[in-house]
Amino acid sequence: MxxxxxxxxxxxxxxxxxxxxxxxxxxxxxxxELVMLLRCEPLPLYAILDRNGxxxxxxxxxxxxxxxxxxxx
Amino acid sequence: xQPTLSFEQAPPISVPYRFFLTAPMFxxxxxxxxFWLGPxxxxxxxxxxxxxxxxxxxxxxxLQAMCGSLLQFVAVVAGANxxxxxxxxTVVHPLITAGAVFLATAFLLERQLLFLAAAFSFAVALxxxxxxxxxxxxxxxxRGMSIHVLRxxxxxxxxxVVLGVILASTLGMQDTLxxxxxxxxxxxxxxxxxxxxxxxxxxxxxxxxxxxxxxxxPAYPVWFTRLLPAGLLLxxxxxxxxxxxxxxxxxxxxxxxxxxxxxxAGFYAVTTLWLQARRRRRQADVTLIFWRGAMLALLALAxxxxxxxxxxxxxxxxxxxxxxxxxxxxxVFLSVIIGMLYKIMPFLNWLHLQQQGxxxxxxxxxxxxxxxxxxxxxxxxxxxxxxxxLAAVLWPAVARPAGLIFTASCLWLEWNLVGAARVxxxxxxxxxxxxxxxxxxx
Numbered sequence: 001m002x003x004x005x006x007x008x009x010x011x012x013x014x015x016x017x018x019x020x021x022x023x024x025x026x027x028x029x030x031x032x033e034l035v036m037l038l039r040c041e042p043l044p045l046y047a048i049l050d051r052n053g054x055x056x057x058x059x060x061x062x063x064x065x066x067x068x069x070x071x072x073x
Numbered sequence: 074x075q076p077t078l079s080f081e082q083a084p085p086i087s088v089p090y091r092f093f094l095t096a097p098m099f100x101x102x103x104x105x106x107x108f109w110l111g112p113x114x115x116x117x118x119x120x121x122x123x124x125x126x127x128x129x130x131x132x133x134x135x136l137q138a139m140c141g142s143l144l145q146f147v148a149v150v151a152g153a154n155x156x157x158x159x160x161x162x163t164v165v166h167p168l169i170t171a172g173a174v175f176l177a178t179a180f181l182l183e184r185q186l187l188f189l190a191a192a193f194s195f196a197v198a199l200x201x202x203x204x205x206x207x208x209x210x211x212x213x214x215x216r217g218m219s220i221h222v223l224r225x226x227x228x229x230x231x232x233x234v235v236l237g238v239i240l241a242s243t244l245g246m247q248d249t250l251x252x253x254x255x256x257x258x259x260x261x262x263x264x265x266x267x268x269x270x271x272x273x274x275x276x277x278x279x280x281x282x283x284x285x286x287x288x289x290x291p292a293y294p295v296w297f298t299r300l301l302p303a304g305l306l307l308x309x310x311x312x313x314x315x316x317x318x319x320x321x322x323x324x325x326x327x328x329x330x331x332x333x334x335x336x337x338a339g340f341y342a343v344t345t346l347w348l349q350a351r352r353r354r355r356q357a358d359v360t361l362i363f364w365r366g367a368m369l370a371l372l373a374l375a376x377x378x379x380x381x382x383x384x385x386x387x388x389x390x391x392x393x394x395x396x397x398x399x400x401x402x403x404x405v406f407l408s409v410i411i412g413m414l415y416k417i418m419p420f421l422n423w424l425h426l427q428q429q430g431x432x433x434x435x436x437x438x439x440x441x442x443x444x445x446x447x448x449x450x451x452x453x454x455x456x457x458x459x460x461x462x463l464a465a466v467l468w469p470a471v472a473r474p475a476g477l478i479f480t481a482s483c484l485w486l487e488w489n490l491v492g493a494a495r496v497x498x499x500x501x502x503x504x505x506x507x508x509x510x511x512x513x514x515x
Contacts, residue, residue: 011353014286015420019439026432040286044424052432 004033010065018045021070025054034070041066083148084158086425086497091166092141093414094490099133099173100407100483104458106181107476112469114476117391118398125177130402131267132173132195134483138410139275140165140202142417143223147206150282151220153213156205168198176241188245192238199234203227218298222278225302229270229309236263254316262313269334270309272406276367277302277341279413287416288361290348301341308334332382339375342368359448363412366456370404392466399462403455403479411455411486415448418493426497430504437500443493451489454482 005024009017017038022045024034036042041058049056049070059067103126107114114122144162147153155161172194179187210224240259285292311330345368349361357365374397381388381397419442426436461475 011289013289013354013358015423015439019423022427022432022435026435048427051428 004035006035008037010037010039018042021045022048028072030072036068037065039065084144084155086421088158088162089141089145090494091162092137094494095170096134096137097483097487099129101480103129104476104480104483108473112472115395115465115469115472118394121180124180128173128176133170135272135406136169147209151213151215153209155209161201161205165198165202168194172198185245188241192241192245195234196238203231219278219281222274222302225306226271226274226278229266229274233263233267233271258315262316265309265312268401269305274302274305276409280345284345284348288349289353291351297344301337304337328382335375335378339372342371359452360412360416362452363408367405367408370400374400395466399466403459403462414490415443418490419443422493422497426500429501434504434507442496443489447489451482451485454485458482
């Protein structure tokens with residue numbers, strides 16, 4: 001399995017992480033994973049993922065941020 | 074963890090945009106009135122020109138932008154269902170616009186009938202808006218201080234509108250209607266709820282969310298987020314006691330309540346500036362600078378109020394309230410509104426285009442929706458207009474250039490916002506054309 005692509009959006013101004021994630025989704029291969037580090041739960045991104053056939057799971061991290069794993073359904 | 078934005082319920086883009094694109098035009102008209110009337114408009118807060126300009130700015134600029142933002146924000150932040158947003162906007166938007174034009178004209182021409190027309194327009198428009206907003210905010214499952222403060226702000230707007238409609242009706246039927254309150258008492262309470270209970274409360278509620286999220290600051294301390302709106306509400310209730318018979322003349326405690334109110338406002342400004350100083354990213358975008366400018370103006374307002382209390386000769390000057398008014402309206406509220414519009418419109422463009430184009434036709438970069446240089450140029454002009462307006466309060470001879478520069482700043486803002494709307498329309502048409510071509514292909 002290839003190394004996941006990572007977007008560390010913790011110090012990015014909203015909504016830049018959302019914009020970057022959507023740019024990455026277009027080239028995400030089946031089985032490949034996109035990991036996002038964010039200080040919030042990105043509900044708008046979840047809506048975009050659901051509409052475009054991606055699955056996601058969110059894991060809370062010790063520093064209070066979230067790690068979101070995204071891949072093709 | 075920071076609060077979260079949701080977009081499942083976002084209303085059609087035309088709902089907020091009609092409010093956003095109308096707002097700056099009436100700022101431009103207010104500037105033209107100042108240019109036209111010159112120093113006469115700034116003789117005192119009761120000058121017809123001053124009253125007309127004030128209401129064009131607070132209703133047709135601030136209220137338009139705030140209603141448009143709230144329709145979007147409540148759906149997005151609270152995940153609240155707004156009842157038929159397109160219909161609500163179709164009723165509310167033209168009536169608010171017309172109401173403010175009636176009111177401004179009524180002040181300028183002193184026509185009683187126009188006061189009644191304004192009262193009727195506002196009663197219908199804001200009756201609809203407040204009902205829809207109250208239902209949405211009360212039924213939302215969302216929690217958090219931001220939502221509570223938004224509810225308080227909507228209540229603040231209700232009190233402001235009720236008092237405003239009573240005032241306009243009283244002015245419109247002076248021959249037949251005698252208010253049980255003196256006009257001055259009503260105006261004092263109306264202004265306090267309008268600026269403190271509605272506008273500032275809304276800015277506070279929104280800032281709890283957007284300052285940490287968009288400006289990468291630490292969150293506001295939890296105790297602060299609870300104490301500030303509660304304190305502000307208490308101050309407004311105490312201030313409103315002057316409506317009770319027998320208490321209208323109790324100036325000593327009124328002055329104390331006023332001081333408590335501006336201390337709270339000043340405390341909020343200092344806290345926000347302190348959080349902004351601790352932001353994790355050093356680059357300052359226009360929204361951040363607009364917010365900073367607004368908080369500095371709020372701090373200057375609080376300090377000016379205290380100086381006016383300490384030096385009654387200065388505080389009793391006819392133009393002292395105008396000084397406070399310029400700091401509050403163009404200084405605090407327009408700065409926040411313009412800064413937010415520069416963030417909101419590119420984001421809504423992007424979001425709605427993303428929904429239409431999906432990952433196959435990604436929308437343009439958010440930073441390309443309004444050119445950075447155009448936003449910065451307009452921001453400089455806005456703050457130059459603010460300084461000139463303050464100078465015009467001190468030296469009314471500056472009134473005409475101040476009015477012109479303020480008009481120019483509002484027109485530039487309009488140009489920038491129309492530009493963003495055109496980017497949206499252009500790209501939406503591209504997506505539609507691509508969809509049509511692909512569905513036509515065998």
